Amino acid sequence: MAQFRFMDLDIWKDSIVLNDQFFDLADALVDSKSYRVAEQLRAASFSISNNIAEGSGSFSSKDFANFLNIAHRTIFETANISCVAHRRKFIDKNKLDQLLNDLDTLSRKITNFRKSLLNSNQ
Numbered sequence: 394m395a396q397f398r399f400m401d402l403d404i405w406k407d408s409i410v411l412n413d414q415f416f417d418l419a420d421a422l423v424d425s426k427s428y429r430v431a432e433q434l435r436a437a438s439f440s441i442s443n444n445i446a447e448g449s450g451s452f453s454s455k456d457f458a459n460f461l462n463i464a465h466r467t468i469f470e471t472a473n474i475s476c477v478a479h480r481r482k483f484i485d486k487n488k489l490d491q492l493l494n495d496l497d498t499l500s501r502k503i504t505n506f507r508k509s510l511l512n513s514n515q
């Protein structure tokens with residue numbers, strides 16, 4: 394089986410685990426009122442891992458760092474959608490807190506990895 398660079402990155406592995414949680418949550422949001430929220434959750438959480446993977450194929454650290462920046466910003470989008478889902482009573486406070494904590498942890502890991510990537514080229 395082919396091995397791609399992103400498959401060895403802890404931030405990608407963490408983003409995939411988090412993506413599974415958001416897909417499970419989206420699957421649970423089955424009524425028509427929550428359909429758009431579910432689709433937004435799927436798309437935003439999927440975008441995090443996609444940008445990490447896509448960036449890992451870059452030929453320069455600066456380009457990879459740009460994709461990590463996009464993944465980082467998408468974490469904030471996913472957090473916002475989660476907050477809206479809570480306000481609309483699609484998820485409870487405990488679930489929101491767990492998701493936000495996991496997103497915050499991943500955000501910090503991406504930031505640190507991005508800094509180390511950029512610092513290694515100086």
